[in-house]
Amino acid sequence: MGNKNHTNAAVVIIGGGISGMCMAIDLLKRNKCRNFIILEKSAGLGGTCYSFAQNPDWTREYPGQEEILAYLQRVAQEYQLLQHFRFNTEVVDASWDKGAQKWMVQVKTAPGSKEAEYHPDYEIKTDFLVSAVGQLNVPHWPEIQGIENFNGKKMHSARWDWSYDVADKKIALVGNEIAKVAKHVTVFQRTPNWVVPRLDAPVSATWRNIYRYVPGVMARKRAAIMDFRESTYGFIESADSDMSKLYTSRSKEMLHTQLPDRPDLQEKLIPKYQLGCKRIIISDDYFPALGQDNVTLETRPIKSIDGSSVKVAGDNDEVVSARDDYDLLVCATGFKTVDFMHPIQLFGKNGHHIGDVWKDGAKAFYGITVEDMPNFGMLYGPNTNLGHNSIILMIEAQSRYINGLITPVLEARKKGKALSLTPKKERLEEYNAQLQKELRNSTFNDPNCQSWYKNEKGIITNNWSKTVVEYQKMVQDVNFEDYVVDGSGIDEAERRKTIHVGRVKEESTEGKKMVIVFPGALQMPLMLGRSGIGNPDILKKAGIELVSDLPAVGENYREHHLVIRAY
Template sequence: MSNSSPSIVIIGAGFGGIAAAIELKKAGYDDIAILEKGNDVGGVWRENTYPGAACDVPSPFYSYSFAPNPAWGKRYAPQPQILDYARQVAEDFDVRRHVRTNTEVVAAEWNDGSGQWHVILKDGSELVADVLVPAMGQLSRPALPRITGLDTFAGPAFHSAQWDHSVDLGGKRVAVIGTGASAIQFVPQIQKQVAHLALFQRTAPYIFPRMDAAYGPQHHKVFEKLPFTQRAERVGWWGYLEFVTTSILYARPMAAVMSRVSRRHMKKQASAKPGLFEKIWPDYPIGCKRILLSDNYVPALAQPNVDVITDEVAEVTPTGVRTVGGVDHEVDVLIYGTGFTTTEFLAPITFRGRGGIELADQWSIGAQAYFGLTVPNFPNMAIMYGPNTNTGGGSVIFFLETQAAYVKDYVRALVEAGEPLEVRAELADAFDEETQKRLSTSVWTECTSWYRQADGRITLNWPGLSTEYRRRAVFKLDDYTAAPQGVRA
């Protein structure tokens, strides 16, 4: 690649795509096309509009370090404010003009001859780029449960990530399947409206006090006039969340203390309904699934119009949900709070690297990438929020900033080298082996969760602290080699 201004295609205009574009533009690269299948920037925060949608990481830390927002309305910002923030950052850093909305990518193919990526769009057109940056995230494809009869239900049915706001829940009998991070936010909101709510729980989450707080005019004034105060709060939350991660991963006695805090919080809030606490107290080690924060979820479950059902769901019928044992629960509306297809990285787009190898085939035993970013046989490509870069307790934006800096340095190296570069296979393999070895003794192996594949391999989480990731995930030219034609074994 001799061109000093390479053409770059970024797939996705969420927080990862925006971060990558900003870093690249700061370095002087402006030939950037950001392809977004939705109608706006924002990614997961554009799509998830369910009642009560909000972040579970404090706003000062769930934001870019280079773009603090003194106007956050709450410590845990609601979805509309986070979406507005993403829009504002895209405007302020001149990213918006690079975004092509309603543009869906179906395939990306590396051309060995030209040393470029051919990006095929749903409408049949094609873009050619020197560099490809998939930034599609891990929470972009809603997952429906594998339950017989999903299509037979006669009433309205939808996933929480595709909330149907045309459905009036007032006075209705509603079934919610799933008790994850989204459900604990929307259940308290809809409980107030519905005649009856049947909540089908497979595994219970650990819940901590939310400790939310409103940021009023005085806070906004101080944050604006004295920016160091907001930076100090950001550092404080970073330290707290690193402590939580340390407790989960390395300090079992501290994890036991955290478990007692959660137990006290949940038991007190469940006391109004005899037998409720026993149903909702988890039976796996704390930290195995993401710890959730709420002050109103358990109180909502304690209301007379809510039943928590722990019997396994056998099938969905035209009139409701049937559990194992043949009990029918008749409902008017069915809502799935069942998360996302997190382990199917970069799907449903088909990626073909050198020699036409498909990424899905190379990842047949599970997704893996060097620091979650680059993959052997796929030169000039860097993934944002890729395999093993999720955090079990911190802010993903901290990771995204590290990755965006890596992408910038990678592109600079490509320009200087004047030829395609790909990560050395032996380094990528050694990194994956180290990562999986560390994860094999972690708390995340002790239950089934969205962090793991069906075979138990953990493809989502980073095995250490975010500070370790930032220290180690630094581009080094020696980690790369010129990309030959054909596939390297």
């Protein structure tokens, strides 16, 4: 980037997390484009693991924040992305200029940063705008009378103040999360959640070496996880499915096993709605934490906050105090999930504001492109969230699709022409009507619960209605007949008709069985491990078999198995 294109880029990406980095990497790999800017309002990276940059070095099945951050930093350095980042830079608004066929993006830099000293705010022109801000971005604060005047410390779980010492403090926790170090914690629960085992465990150095040096093992493990996660879609499709009954049974079993002497808590912690209607909690220690002597589970509705006291609904409509001396108020109340672009103001064709486009609820074609918003794509947009599998493969599919849209725009730019692509309203409406029909028949739509998947009108704006593989197949081809094509470079889209962008295939495929032969001394600890790859049943589902010292491997055996000796 030089002076001439500091404020004039082919592509601008809003957000530098998992989605924004994925989009940038695909720009490099698929469009050979380096003329892009990543605008990130915070001072660093964030996110998790990609299919194309698998990591054999995770130390746990569920690694912590530090490991994930280190992984992302390595990926950013490997693909030389840091030179494209503008940290401490926030997008205020963006407007489509019909004459120039470009987006005019207004940004401001964080007060006190070096950038703010010489340009606190400025404008960037771009041919294509990508939103990678995600659904879980802006914290949602509860609307409780008096919360602004709480006397003690107040924080949101998504904006934690690590300088505050919670030890020996009396904590009021609004929402279903728990603080582990405190004198006393009151958890204010509006509705309980279904909780299933997490089965977290360390990944041994032996297995990390196997992932790194034995070809195919890590891919097979990922395939096993993918197959299992996709199979759990059944609890979304129907509350009467075998998967729903299995998960419900496991949740109740874990509750009674971990809190055997607390029938009072058992009654409060069993949901009265279908499994899947709200986000399922995956945890090994959630129930035991609530059973600690210094923890109180409060299910009476909060009425107000007065000084250091939290008032709740008592008997006969009276208001009583849950406790009068809280030091810390923690709001674990999620995010503004249905306001996908908040607080960014977006103005498309004829100054049409995105808030007006979405006045009846956010919707997008394939969850990616929006009515009256030319050359604009979203990652993790409306109706692309999941309740059963990893969102990463959804994001990767969307990134491929957006890059397919960008290809003719970049070709037109190289020739000094302009091209804009806007989804046809009839195609968007047709797609959304079918999607909402499917969602109305899913467990997401259980009227007995209110979740962050729905807006205030009860419309499910956040979730996808089918499996990941079905979504991937739907967006593996960009059909330009689905779009209104405009500009002097219109021929770039017309001569292509479609662009095949393909998909990531992580599910198991037919092929030879993998057999890893270990010496007998090493075989037993591997078989007994709690980690997924150490479980022989999970291994078999992935097409991997652990064998100790095969006496002889004949040609007939080799015809059906891939034999790898690991010593």
